[in-house]
Amino acid sequence: MRRARFMTVGGVHAGLTALILVLAVSTARAEEGPRRVIAAGGSAAEIVFALEQGDRLIARDTTSSFPEAVLALPDIGYVRRLSPENLIAMEPDLILAEHDAGPPETIELLTRAEVPLVTLPEAQTPADVLAKIRVTAESLGVRQAGEDLAARTQADLDRAAAAAAALPSHPRVMFVLSMQGGRIMAAGTDTSAAAMIALAGGVNAVDGISGYKLLTDEAIIAAAPDVILAMDRGGDLALEVADLVAHPALALTPAGEAAQVVRMDGLYLLGFGPRTGEAALELNTALQAVIAAGRG
Numbered sequence: 001m002r003r004a005r006f007m008t009v010g011g012v013h014a015g016l017t018a019l020i021l022v023l024a025v026s027t028a029r030a031e032e033g034p035r036r037v038i039a040a041g042g043s044a045a046e047i048v049f050a051l052e053q054g055d056r057l058i059a060r061d062t063t064s065s066f067p068e069a070v071l072a073l074p075d076i077g078y079v080r081r082l083s084p085e086n087l088i089a090m091e092p093d094l095i096l097a098e099h100d101a102g103p104p105e106t107i108e109l110l111t112r113a114e115v116p117l118v119t120l121p122e123a124q125t126p127a128d129v130l131a132k133i134r135v136t137a138e139s140l141g142v143r144q145a146g147e148d149l150a151a152r153t154q155a156d157l158d159r160a161a162a163a164a165a166a167l168p169s170h171p172r173v174m175f176v177l178s179m180q181g182g183r184i185m186a187a188g189t190d191t192s193a194a195a196m197i198a199l200a201g202g203v204n205a206v207d208g209i210s211g212y213k214l215l216t217d218e219a220i221i222a223a224a225p226d227v228i229l230a231m232d233r234g235g236d237l238a239l240e241v242a243d244l245v246a247h248p249a250l251a252l253t254p255a256g257e258a259a260q261v262v263r264m265d266g267l268y269l270l271g272f273g274p275r276t277g278e279a280a281l282e283l284n285t286a287l288q289a290v291i292a293a294g295r296g
Contacts, residue, residue, distance in 0.1 A: 033056075033094075033139070033140040033141025033142065034056065034092075034093030034094035034116065034139070034140065034141075035056055035093055036056070036058050036090070036091065036092045036093045036094070037053075037056045037057050037058065037092060037093065037094045037095075037096060037140070038057070038058060038059045038060070038076065038087060038090060038092045038094070038095045038096070039057055039059070039060045039061065039064055039070075039096050040060075040061050040076065040079050040082060040095055040096065040097040040098060040101045041061060041063060041064070041079050041096070041097060041098030041100075041101060041120070042061070042063040042064045042065060042066070042079075042098075042267040042271050042273070043098065043120070043123070043132065043267070043271040043272060043273035044064075044096040044097065044098055044120055044136065045057065045060045045061075045064035045066075045070050046064070046066050046067070046070075046267070046271065046273040046274060046275070047132060047133055047136045047149075047273055047274060048096065048136065048140070049066075049067050049069065049070065050133075050149055050273070050274045051133075051136065051137055051140065051142055051145045051146065051149055052145065053140050053142060053145075054067075054069060054070070056140065057070070057073055058073070058074070058090060058092065059073055059074040059075070059076045059090055059092075060073045060074075060075065060076065061075070061076050061077060061078060061079040061082070061101075062075055062077060062078045062079070063078070063079050063267065064267075065265075065267050066265075066267055066268070066275075074090075076090075079097075079098055079100065079101050079102075080100060080101065080102050080103065081102075081103065082101060082102065082103075082106045083106065084105075084106045084109040084110055084113070087106075087110060087115065088110070088113055088115060092115065092116070093116060094116045094117070094118065094139060094140075095110065095115060095116065095117045095118070096118055096120065096136060096139060097117060097118065097119050097120065098119075098120055099119060099120060099121060099122040100122075101119070118135065118136075118139045120132045120135055120136065121135065123192075123272035124190075124191075124192055124195035124272065125195065126154070126157040126161075126199075126276070126277075128272065129153060129157070129272050129273065129274075129276050130150045130153060130154060132272070132273070133146055133149050133150045133153060133274065134146050134147075134150060137149070149274060152274075153274050153276070153277060155277075156275075156276070156277025156278055156281070157199075157276065157277040157280070158277075159277060159281060160199055160200070160276075160277045160278075160280035160281045160284065161199070163200075163201065163280075163281055163284045164198075164199065164200060164201030164280070164284055165201070166201075167201040167284070167287060167288065167291065168291060169291055169296055170201055170202055170203045170287075170296075171202050171203070171226040171227050171287050171290050171291060171295075171296030172202070172203050172204075172205040172223070172224060172225045172226045172227070172254075172296070173197045173200075173202040173203065173204060173205055173225060173226070173227045173228075173229050173287075174186055174187075174204075174205040174206055174220075174223055174225035174227070174228055174229065174253075174255065175187040175191075175193035175194070175197065175204075175206075175229045175230070176228055176229070176230045176239060176244065177193075177212050177230075177231075178239070179239055179243065179244065179247065182247070183214050183215075184214065184215050184220055184247065184249070184250070185212055185213065185214050185215070186206045186212070186213065186215050186220075186223075187204065187206060187211075187212055188204070188206050188207070188208070188209035188210050188211055188212070188213055189204065189207065189209070189210050189211075190210045190211060191211060191212060192270040192272060193212075193229070193269075193270060194206075195272075196269055196270065196272075196276075196279065196280060196283065197229070197283070199276070199280040199283075200280045200281075200283035200284040200287060201284050201287055202227065202283070202287050205223040205224065205225040205226075206219075206223055215249075217248060217249035218249075220247075220249035220250060220253065221249050221252050221253060223253070224253055224254060225253050225254065225255045226254050226255055226260065226290055226295055226296040227255050227260050227261075227262055227286070227287065227290055227296070228244055228245075228250065228253075228255045228256070228260065228261045228262070229261075229262050229263075229264070229269075229283070230244065230261065230262075230263050231263065231264065231265070231266040231269065231270075232263035232264055232265055232266070233265075233266060239263070241259065241261045241263070244256075244261050245259045245261065254295060258293075258295050260290055260295060262283065262286045264279065264282065264283065269283075
């Protein structure tokens with residue numbers, strides 16, 4: 001009986017040991033986080049790489065352009081026009097999506113298919129940027145890396161805030177999104193462009209409207225921007241300096257008369273990712289030059 005009892009106890013010990021090993025492996029895998037990740041949005045991919053987790057990405061959307069390594073990944077299409085069939089076929093462990101990823105039908109189908117999906121918060125403030133970083137890090141199981149990146153990003157944002165506060169005046173800035181058919185679409189309030197202008201220490205020249213809207217020539221002239229801000233991009237949507245300052249209405253503004261145009265990479269300027277502080281400082285430097293020239 002004693003021997004039988006000993007064998008039983010030994011068996012229990014062995015079973016417990018095996019169970020502990022299984023739990024240890026499971027815990028390790030859980031801590032590793034998802035391994036097959038799709039980034040649906042430029043700042044989502046940028047944050048993943050900034051967390052040094054780029055090796056987990058298996059695909060990215062068309063707006064993902066930084067860092068350069070992300071361009072080697074398969075392209076799932078534009079973030080607002082995603083195909084649920086394509087995404088499901090890639091068998092992701094996780095989809096990290098910007099707040100405006102869609103269309104809604106795609107998000108609904110992914111939810112029904114029980115595809116793990118985390119939607120990042122919309123960002124237009126420094127606090128929002130840090131929230132995006134932390135949500136991404138938490139989703140990947142690298143919380144400490146997220147805190148480290150948030151601290152570095154906060155330091156950049158603090159420097160940008162100090163530079164903005166030090167400006168002796170605040171130039172009026174008009175962000176031009178497009179100029180197709182000679183009509184100017186500019187950024188009003190409640191836009192990432194307006195938020196970036198404020199972070200840099202400028203004043204959004206287009207007030208009284210919300211979102212991105214087409215402006216009349218009269219509204220453009222009345223806005224009287226000291227600086228025209230645009231995305232630096234190619235193709236049919238390219239906004240060249242010569243074309244902007246030659247526009248009949250913009251040519252009659254202080255910015256048009258002085259050919260004062262600032263062009264910056266779209267994701268860098270409007271992505272509100274880890275480089276937001278750097279982008280605000282770069283725009284702030286441009287505003288300082290305008291002020292020094294007596295035009296702001």
